[in-house]
Every structure is written in structure tokens, then in C-alpha cells.
Amino acid sequence: MIRRRATNTFSMDEFMNTIWNTSRAATLASGLLFLSTATCQGQNIPTTWDEAALASMQTPLRDPSRTPKHMSASDYNRIPALVIYRTYPVYAHGREPAGYLEQLRSVEPEIVFDPARLHSPEDWARAGELIFDAPTFFDDPAKSRTSPQWFPAAGVPIASDGTYPYSRYVIRKKGQIELGGNACADCHTKVMPDGSVVKGAQGNFPMGALNSQGLLRMAKLGNPAELLEKNVKPLLTTFFAAPWIRPDPAERLAKLTWEQVTDLISKMPAGVMLRDGTTFDAPPQIPDLIGIRDRRYLNHTGTHLHRTIGDLMRYSALAQGAELGSSWGDFRLVKEVPPFIRRYTDEALYALAMYLYALKPPVNPNHKDKQSIAGSIIFEREGCGNCHKAPLYTNNQLIPASAIGTDPELATLSRKGTGKYKVPSLKGVWYRGPFGHGGASPTLEDWLDLARLKGVGSRKPVPGHEYGLLLNPREKSELIAFLRTL
Numbered sequence: 373m374i375r376r377r378a379t380n381t382f383s384m385d386e387f388m389n390t391i392w393n394t395s396r397a398a399t400l401a402s403g404l405l406f407l408s409t410a411t412c413q414g415q416n417i418p419t420t421w422d423e424a425a426l427a428s429m430q431t432p433l434r435d436p437s438r439t440p441k442h443m444s445a446s447d448y449n450r451i452p453a454l455v456i457y458r459t460y461p462v463y464a465h466g467r468e469p470a471g472y473l474e475q476l477r478s479v480e481p482e483i484v485f486d487p488a489r490l491h492s493p494e495d496w497a498r499a500g501e502l503i504f505d506a507p508t509f510f511d512d513p514a515k516s517r518t519s520p521q522w523f524p525a526a527g528v529p530i531a532s533d534g535t536y537p538y539s540r541y542v543i544r545k546k547g548q549i550e551l552g553g554n555a556c557a558d559c560h561t562k563v564m565p566d567g568s569v570v571k572g573a574q575g576n577f578p579m580g581a582l583n584s585q586g587l588l589r590m591a592k593l594g595n596p597a598e599l600l601e602k603n604v605k606p607l608l609t610t611f612f613a614a615p616w617i618r619p620d621p622a623e624r625l626a627k628l629t630w631e632q633v634t635d636l637i638s639k640m641p642a643g644v645m646l647r648d649g650t651t652f653d654a655p656p657q658i659p660d661l662i663g664i665r666d667r668r669y670l671n672h673t674g675t676h677l678h679r680t681i682g683d684l685m686r687y688s689a690l691a692q693g694a695e696l697g698s699s700w701g702d703f704r705l706v707k708e709v710p711p712f713i714r715r716y717t718d719e720a721l722y723a724l725a726m727y728l729y730a731l732k733p734p735v736n737p738n739h740k741d742k743q744s745i746a747g748s749i750i751f752e753r754e755g756c757g758n759c760h761k762a763p764l765y766t767n768n769q770l771i772p773a774s775a776i777g778t779d780p781e782l783a784t785l786s787r788k789g790t791g792k793y794k795v796p797s798l799k800g801v802w803y804r805g806p807f808g809h810g811g812a813s814p815t816l817e818d819w820l821d822l823a824r825l826k827g828v829g830s831r832k833p834v835p836g837h838e839y840g841l842l843l844n845p846r847e848k849s850e851l852i853a854f855l856r857t858l
């Protein structure tokens with residue numbers, strides 16, 4: 373299935389490519405490199421594909437017979453490694469230096485990740501940024517459906533230096549400028565209102581807006597209903613497949629019309645992203661990676677334990693393509709890992725994880741004052757601190773979806789269905805949002821608004837997590853003032 377789509381990619385419409393760029397199959401890449409597990413320059417680099425560690429880091433799914441099992445180490449190590457080329461900024465129209473693209477055309481390809489040159493932990497963390505930025509998908513910028521030419525209409529934020537920091541150009545062949553895709557940076561980068569860039573924060577690339585505009589362009593060109601049935605639905609079905617779940621979400625998808633699909637996609641706010649194994653109508657909030665070192669579970673449903681840096685390396689490998697080789701009981705996404713899939717080397721994953729561990733939050737402009745001190749008392753009085761326990765502002769536990777009462781779909785009706793939601797850390801809520809595992813609440817004010825239970829304006833009801841909803845307006849402001857200092 374995946375392979376058929378891969379060969380189709382370049383003849384598909386804009387929307388398909390946009391979805392494609394966010395998909396597991398987008399791990400299209402090129403190059404080959406070396407295998408590695410060794411100790412490097414005094415760093416003890418864990419083996420990513422340690423079968424025992426992979427098995428023990430996996431949280432059981434609600435139906436434990438469907439808890440994923442991953443491919444063998446020998447199969448994994450046969451996947452060719454991704455070559456990490458130098459990447460270059462993408463500028464907003466009119467903001468690029470004079471002759472920028474001309475100059476890029478004369479640049480030689482350059483392989484930038486060289487573990488032999490890395491000595492101190494700081495060296496590794498710095499090199500990890502190259503991996504974070506490294507695309508695993510390459511496209512012709514003129515033809516790409518996620519081309520910067522569509523960004524202004526979709527409202528893609530521009531950084532103060534004139535760049536779109538979510539995308540990068542890559543030179544893998546002299547004279548050929550490619551647009552990179554599916555890098556960690558695409559989803560995990562935030563442009564703040566003042567134009568500063570916070571890497572690792574909950575991203576704000578408006579993929580929903582970009583996709584829905586692609587759909588509108590498409591609708592003008594051809595027969596949208598046919599395209600929906602032939603291309604969009606099969607892709608979404610595979611992306612979100614969990615055929616053992618009853619009711620099967622694929623049946624719900626099968627009933628959707630073109631208008632309903634467009635509507636669902638256009639409502640996906642920046643900060644929320646389609647991701648493999650979730651569901652098509654409950655995409656997850658992009659988690660903030662700043663502070664990841666202290667988190668015991670990964671993903672909203674806590675699918676993976678995070679015990680060591682090796683676990684974060686394993687998670688990154690799985691999330692960016694290697695899960696294609698996994699099986700959920702008798703269900704597999706593909707018969708074998710398609711030949712175009714690439715993996716990061718162990719050194720690259722180690723550098724990446726060191727980079728993530730070293731991420732620092734932006735400087736918090738919200739200082740402790742009378743109002744926030746009053747809020748901190750309310751926080752403890754209301755029991756928030758039992759779950760969002762200082763100093764991490766999480767107790768690092770999972771809670772049954774039925775107990776927290778929020779939309780149970782992701783935790784129960786998806787391939788990531790552990791039946792539970794993670795208690796998220798509240799650190800950094802001042803610079804992030806939308807909130808909740810599906811990003812259903814745009815602001816903290818909304819999260820604490822009683823009216824959200826029934827739906828505010830045109831928004832769907834946001835059930836559950838009823839803590840603090842009955843506070844009076846002054847207390848709510850104080851509580852929020854406190855949360856913004858974290």
C-alpha cells in the first residue's frame with residue numbers, strides 16, 4: 373500500500389503532497405552511511421535498536437495482544453542511513469538577501485554531520501540541531517504542495533529575520549535546490565508573536581490552513597469526490613489504521629463527504645498536527661519538547677517510557693519511520709519496510725537527543741507578583757499540585773481517560789490507545805497553546821472556562837478535566853497569572 377503511494381506521490385494533487393509530507397511514508401530520503409553502536413570520543417552512545425529495551429519501553433495498549441512489536445535489529449540495521457546535508461533558510465517573499473537563490477544554485481552539496489569532530493557534550497548537542505533541522509523528504513520547490521508560495525495565504529508566521537523557520541532548502545546535488553520536509557523542526561518549531569523563534573516548543577506551523585487551501589485549489593481543478601475516494605481516504609485509512617478497534621474509525625471515515633473532510637482539516641489549529649497512529653478526526657497537540665529530559669512518558673497517551681537517552685533515541689527512530697516495520701498482533705502496516713525508507717544513525721540520534729535535552733525555554737516575561745502568589749495558593753488549594761506536582765508541574769503519571777474525562781478518542785480508538793492520558797507538565801504554558809491533548813482549548817482562559825463543557829461559539833464541547841472551572845473570575849485570573857510564571 374505504502375509503496376504504491378510512494379510511486380504515486382509526484383502525480384498527486386497538492387493536498388496529497390501536503391498530507392504526504394506529514395506522513396510516515398514521507399521518510400523518503402536518500403543516501404547511505406555507516407552502522408554504529410560504538411563509544412565515540414568518550415561518549416557512551418546507546419544502541420538504538422536494542423530489542424529488549426524497545427519491548428520494555430512500550431506501554432501496553434488496552435488490548436495487550438495489540439501492543440506493538442518492532443522489527444528485528446538485523447532488519448533495522450539493514451535500513452540505509454540518512455545522509456545529513458547542510459540546509460539553508462527559506463525566506464518569505466521579498467525578504468531574501470539579493471541573489472539568494474542564484475547563490476544557492478552555485479553551492480556544493482555538503483555533508484555536515486561528522487561524529488569524529490564531536491568531543492564535548494556541548495559539541496554533540498550543537499550537532500544535534502543539524503539533525504533536528506534535517507529533512508527526511510525532498511521536493512521540487514516549484515512543484516511542491518507545501519511550497520512557500522502558498523504560505524502567505526495560509527498565514528504561516530514569518531520570523532523577524534524574514535525566514536520561515538519550519539522549512540529549509542537542501543542541496544544534495546549542485547545546482548538543484550530542493551525543499552526539505554518532515555524534519556523534527558517542521559512540527560516542533562514556534563515563531564513567537566515578536567518574531568523570535570523557539571525551537572523545540574509546541575510548533576505553530578498552520579498545517580490545517582495549508583491543507584484546506586490545497587483542497588480548495590484542488591476542488592477547482594477536478595473531481596474532488598473521486599479524488600477523495602481514490603486518494604485521500606485510502607491514505608488517511610493507512611495513516612490511522614487500527615482495524616481491530618470497534619467501532620472501526622475507518623468506517624466513520626468512509627462515510628465522510630468532501631465538505632466534511634475539508635471542514636475537519638480546516639479546523640485543525642496551528643499547534644496540532646496529524647501524526648501516525650492517532651485518528652483522522654482527533655489529531656494530537658504537538659508537545660513542547662523543552663524540558664523533555666524530565667518526562668517519564670512520551671506522547672499524550674504515554675505510549676513509550678522515557679528512562680534513558682537511549683529511549684528518546686528509540687522513540688525518535690520509531691516516530692520518523694521505523695515503526696513501519698512494527699506489528700500490532702496480526703496487523704502490519706506494510707509487508708516489509710519500503711526501500712526508500714531511511715534511518716538516522718545511532719550517532720545522529722544521540723546528537724539529536726543531546727540537543728533536545730539541552731533545549732532552554734525562552735526568557736519568561738511574567739514575574740512573580742501579588743497576583744501570581746495568590747494564584748499559587750489557589751493552585752494548591754484546588755489540588756492542581758497533586759497531579760501537576762512542583763517542581764516539574766507533573767507527577768509523571770498516566771491517568772485513565774475515563775477518570776480525567778477528556779475526549780477519550782485518542783486513548784481508546786487509536787493505534788496509540790493505552791486507555792490513558794499523561795499528566796502534562798505545566799511549565800512553559802505562557803508561551804504555548806492550544807491546550808489539552810487535542811489542542812481543543814486555544815487559551816488558558818478557555819481551558820478554565822466552564823462554558824467550554826458545552827462548547828464556546830462555533831467550537832465543539834471540550835469535556836473533562838473540570839478542575840478550577842468553578843473558581844470566580846478574580847481567582848481564575850490569579851491562577852492563570854501563576855501558571856504564566858512557570
Ligand code: HEC
Nearest residue numbers: 394554555556559645647656657658659670671672688692
Ligand atoms: C509531522 C509533525 C511531526 C514531526 C515531523 C515530528 N514530530 Fe514529534 N510529535 C508530533 C506530534 C503531533 C506529537 C504528539 C504525538 C502523540 O501524542 O501521539 C509528537 C511527539 C513527540 C515527542 C513526545 C513528547 C512528549 O512530551 O510526549 C517527542 C520526544 C518528539 N515528538 C520528538 C520528535 C523528534 C525528535 C522528531 C524528529 C526526529 C519529531 N518529533 C518529528 C509531531 C511531529
Ligand code: HEC
Nearest residue numbers: 754755756759771776778793794795796807808809839840
Ligand atoms: C487528577 C489529576 C489532575 C488534576 C487534579 C489537575 N490536572 Fe490538569 N491535567 C491533568 C491531565 C491528565 C491533563 C491532560 C488531559 C488531556 O489532555 O486529556 C491535564 C491538562 C492540564 C492543562 C493543559 C496542559 C497542556 O499542556 O495542554 C492545564 C493548563 C492544566 N491541566 C491545569 C490544571 C489546573 C490549573 C488544575 C487545578 C485547577 C489541574 N490542572 C488539575 C491532570 C490533572
